Amino acid sequence: MNILVTGAAGFIGSHLVDALLARGHRIVGIDNLSLGTRENLKGALADPSFTLIERDIASEGFPDSFDAGCQIDRVWHMAANSDIPAGIDDPRIDFKDTFLTTFRVLAWMRKHGVQRLAFASTSAVYGVRDKPIEEDSGPMLPISNYGAMKLASEGCISAAAEAWLGRADIFRFPNVIGSRATHGALFDFVRRLRRNPLQLEVLGDGTQQKPYLHVGNLVEAMLFIADHAKDKLNYFNVGPEDDVSVRAMAEEVVAQTAPGAKIVYGADNRGWVGDVPKFRYSTAKLRKLGWGAQMSSADAVRLAVREIAAENP
Ligand code: NAD
DSSP states (O other): OEEEEETTTSHHHHHHHHHHHHTTOEEEEEEOOSSOOSGGGHHHHTSTTEEEEEOOTTSTTHHHHOOOSSOOSEEEEOOOOOOHHHHHHOTHHHIIIIIIHHHHHHHHHHHHTOOEEEEEEEGGGSOOOSSOBOTTOSOOOOSSHHHHHHHHHHHHHHHHHHHTOSEEEEEEEOEEESTTOOSSHHHHHHHHHHHOTTEEEESSOSOOEEOEEEHHHHHHHHHHHHHHOOSSEEEEEOSOSOOEEHHHHHHHHHHHHSTTOEEEEOSSSSSSTTOOOBOOBOOHHHHHHTOOOSSOHHHHHHHHHHHHHHHOO
């Protein structure tokens, strides 16, 4: 198949590209390199089945002017703003990079008759919940512009599935961690400790508690859903059932990279405005389909710290 991957140079997009190439597909990657890097695609760029096109998907002219160079069979839309605090400070960032990218990708797909879309959504669409979150439970009231623009994207995908799109798979990721990370708490902790190995300052009081999924497990889960889900519009929580605290993560990073460093916590139970401090997923729907995460949140953190530390010496 010919597959278009948006956000191909990013953390998750680049791992997805590697997995799709390993399955023998021809991949066109598109990225504006605002957050992603060519370095993430080092292996893929050496493969003749991969092409990287540097473009801004959110630009108005994208649906009319973008030429993938071949008839695309499927689109995996991974591009978005991944800096959630930046989107709180300036809501235009998520409007453009999280929502408009989806809107324009859909317009391009419609124009070119591409019938199948896979979409990277997020736990942030749910907002704050006090029980393990099931896909169909409770009001969808996000507390960040990022979550709001992902929810709006899901709405547009649902409308497209009603009108013209043949099939859509929506994956609601928790926090995803692992090699090639471009952002996130673990990445931030490792970089801070490299700058000052004596002390780690943590945003929030360390009690934030969430599920963490290793990127390898995430890519497997997405491919599993793409292969096995049967509905025209599929939406799944993807993650482990358990969670891990920011305190435990900070301690793991210190133990692996700067033993003995002092950890200094903030006063608030949120890392930043728009941060959902605690949540747990119900992954019963995905387990019923046949996939469960092999790694617990704590195991994923241990492995990801090793990987991120090795990449940031
Ligand atoms: P990332 O920032 O590493 O990757 C996103 C990529 O999209 C980057 O390479 C960036 O340059 C590109 N991009 C952004 N705006 C663009 C635009 N207008 N035109 C073209 N390219 C653009 O982030 P990631 O963690 O790999 O995230 C991938 C997807 O997964 C995103 O949709 C994100 O919202 C979603 N997600 C990630 C997590 C996580 O914990 N990493 C959690 C939930 C959802």
